[in-house]
Amino acid sequence: MSRSVVDPRSALQWRADQAAGPIERITPQETAVGLSFDGRPHTVLMATPDDLEDLARGFVVTEAVAAAPDIAAIDIRTEEQGVLVDVRFAPGAGPRKARPRNLEGRSSCGLCGVERLADAVRPLPVLAASDRVLAHAVIPRALERLEVEQELGRLTRATHAAAFFSPDGDLVLLREDVGRHNALDKLAGGLLREGREPAAGFVVVTSRCSFEMVEKTVRMGCPILVAVSAPTxxxxxxxxAANLTLVALARADGHMVFAGRERLVDPTMETV
Incomplete structure (x- = not known):
């Protein structure tokens, strides 16, 4: 994590059992990131200003703009008002299919500026059936590891995390951002850049589980999504509909499986 993504700020702390006094609080940066395709502006995301190449690459894939091999280059330029990120596509690549937007994408919302209902909930690919299974007990171990590794979240208590784990619970990649969708897009882009296979593990997010988080995970090609909060x-x-295994309300002492329970097993029991 770059130190440039945090900013110390002074505050007055009040507690019921002690006198008010000054403190210093580490806060996360939230920067306007202008995303364009082949030089054409598409949207402005409010994001933590690191791993922006991963953010752009992941956005292209999870928003079904284009396939990852269609990306030829990603140019990043810092301006006074924020950061400009331009995704350049290879000549002859397929047509762009980005949802049209007319507003900035705020850190709390994944569909800001989408103009038509048909663009809000679009058809999803169906994940292929797989023989890979995940033991229930791996999930709390992954949550414990994730909490330890959330450096920005630990400093600020104001960011979300998205992480990819192996079926054994080993942490493969972690990304953090003030926006939950941005964190997941950064994770998707990082996996693509490193040549990782999303189908070979599972995603954990620290945010609430709205349908956009499900859609992005499906388009990544990952079959299992674990969320610490409840799903809609x-x-x-x-x-x-997409054959995704959805685990939510994940805690150290248990979790709930809302879809795709056949991918989760308990080695100590005879049945799933």
């Missing part, structure tokens, strides 16, 4: 009804419906 639409998130469950989309998971079932």
């Amino acid at each position: 009804a639409l998130a469950i419906d989309r998971s079932q």
Whole structure:
């Protein structure tokens, strides 16, 4: 994590059992990131200003703009108002299919500026069936590791994390951001850049589980999504339709499986 993504700020701390006094609090940077395709502006994301190449690469894939091999280059330029990130596509690449937007993408929302209902909930690919399974007990071990490795979250208590784990619970890659969608896009882009196979593990997110998080995980090609918060009804419906295993309300002492339970096993039991 670059130190440039945090900013110490002074505050007045009040506690019921002690006198008010000054403190210094580490806060995360939230920067306007202008995303364009072949020089054409598309949207402005409010994001933590690191891993921006991963953010752009992941956005292209999880928003079904284009396939990862279509990306020829990603140019990043810092301006006074923020950061400009331009994705250049290879000559002859397929047509761009980005959802049209007319507003900035705020850190709390994955669909800001989408103009039509048809663009909000689009058809999803169906994940292929797989013989790979995940033991229930691996999930709390992954959560414990994730909490330890969230450097920006530990400093600020104001960011989200998205992480990819192996079926054994080994942490493969972690990304953090003030926006939950940005964190997941950064993770997707990082996996693509490193040549990792998303189908070979599972994703854990520290945010609430809305349907956009489900959609991005499916388009990554990852079959299992674990969230620490509860899912919406639409998130469950989309998971079932796309053959995604959705685990939510994940805690150290247990979790709930809302879709795709056949991918989760308990070696100590005879049945799933």
